[in-house]
Amino acid sequence: MKIVSGEFGQYQGEKVYSYKLENNQGMSITCITLGCIITEINxxxxxxxxxxxxxxFDDVDSYIEKSPYFGAVIGRVAGRIDKGEFDLNGETYTLPQNENTNHLHGGPEGFDRQLWQASTFEKEDEVGIEFSYRSKAGEAGYPGNLNVRVTYILNNQNxxxxxxxATTDKDTLVNLTNHTYFNLSGNVKQDILSHELTLKSQKVLELNESFIPTGKFLDVANTPFDFRDGKKINDAVSSNDPQIKLVGQGVDHPFLLDENHNEEICLSDEESGRKLIIETDEQSVVVYTSNMLDDSFTIRDVQSSKYLGICLETQGLPDSIHHPEFSPCILKAGDEYKTTTIYKFTTK
Structure with a gap:
């Protein structure tokens, strides 16, 4: 087990550092202090x-100028907040609108654009890094000073x-996730359309024309959203289902998980033989098939295009502050927000 650190670049006059964690099997994860971004998983x-x-990417400028949240921690609130405002404890809070009238992924200066403090640790069978950040009261319009910690740990089980x-000194909203785009083909040799996804989920949230949840849970049976027995991504995104067409001929939807910490999310690629198993204590996963990626930039030496990666964002349900029937994403002063997601890599 080992950790290698170095300088990745500069952002707003300050140094951005990278950390590569490697286990005894040769697997590694590299991340940076800008946005807790995961830049590589080998x-x-x-x-x-x-x-x-x-x-x-391999440089800071690309993440700032081009990145659709590649590998970043999203906060304070993942997903969209309708009309960029919410009421809490009798007060109305206004947030920046960075996707039409929506507040998306914490706004234009969300956690993905912040520099985090980092400290590493090494044990006999695991290595890790803890990122920390203090989001001051009023940042992006949110109430309360929020102290956040995110820990990445790599063990010898791959x-x-x-x-x-997270903790706060005033009631606020918190719903954190990681926005990594996975492509198990290896070095982006091909898109993810032939990847197979299996989800333990019977319900998917319906979206309106602004991609905001309507509040209606749809049964996945007999729809392109039924991944319970495994399905190739292409079989879903090629559908004429109105919800598939709504988000640019793809998937960008929250799925309610039936189980937790029991191989509830599995992604595999037959050609490479790679398999990714995700387990979480979150109630949902937002599956995004990168249907909004365009060809306006390159990803290292690969031309960007639709369906080049898939995001599996474990989190609370989006826009829950406007849906009393959802579990709220309210963190009360004095309480602790705590959640865990595990990504296990193996081969068939």
Missing amino acids: TANQNGEFENVVLG EIVVHYF
Whole structure:
């Protein structure tokens, strides 16, 4: 087990540092202090060849100018907040609108654009890094000073364990996730349309024309959103279902998870033999098939395009502050927000 650190670049006059965590099997994860961004995850295919399985860049400017949240921690609130406002304890809070009238992923200066403090630790069977950030009261319009910690741990079972913690001095909203785009083909040799996704989920949230949840849970049976027995991504995104067409001929929807910490999310690629198992204590996962990616930039040496990666964003339900029937994403003063997601990489 080892950790290698270095300088990644500069942002707003301050240094951005990178940290590469490597286990005894040769698997590694590299992340940076800008946005807790995961820039690379190198894992073996069925032939033992190590390749990168996430989308990312090698310089700060690309993340700032081009990145659709590649690999970043999203906060204070993942997903969209309708009309960029909410009421809490009798007060109305106005947030910046950065997607039409929506407040998206914490706004234009969300956690993905912040520099985090980092400290590393090494144990016999795992290595890790803890990022910390203090989001001051009023940042992006949110109430309360929020102290956030995010920990990435790599162990010898080829698992990346992600812990999220937060405390506040005033009731506020918190719903954190990681926005990594996975592509198990290795070094982005092809798109993710032939990847197979399996979800333990019977319900998906319906979206309106602004991509905001209507509040209606749809039964996935006999729809392109039924991944319970495994389905290739292409079989879903090629559908004429109105919800598929709504988000640009793809998936960008929250799925309610039936189980937790029991292989509830599985992604596999037959050609490389790679398999990713995700377990979480969150109630939902937002599946995004990168249907909004365009060809206006390159990802390292690969031309960006639709369906080049898939995001599996474990989180609370989006826009829950406007839906009393959802579990709220309200963190009360004095309480602790705490959640864990585990990513296990293996081969078939």
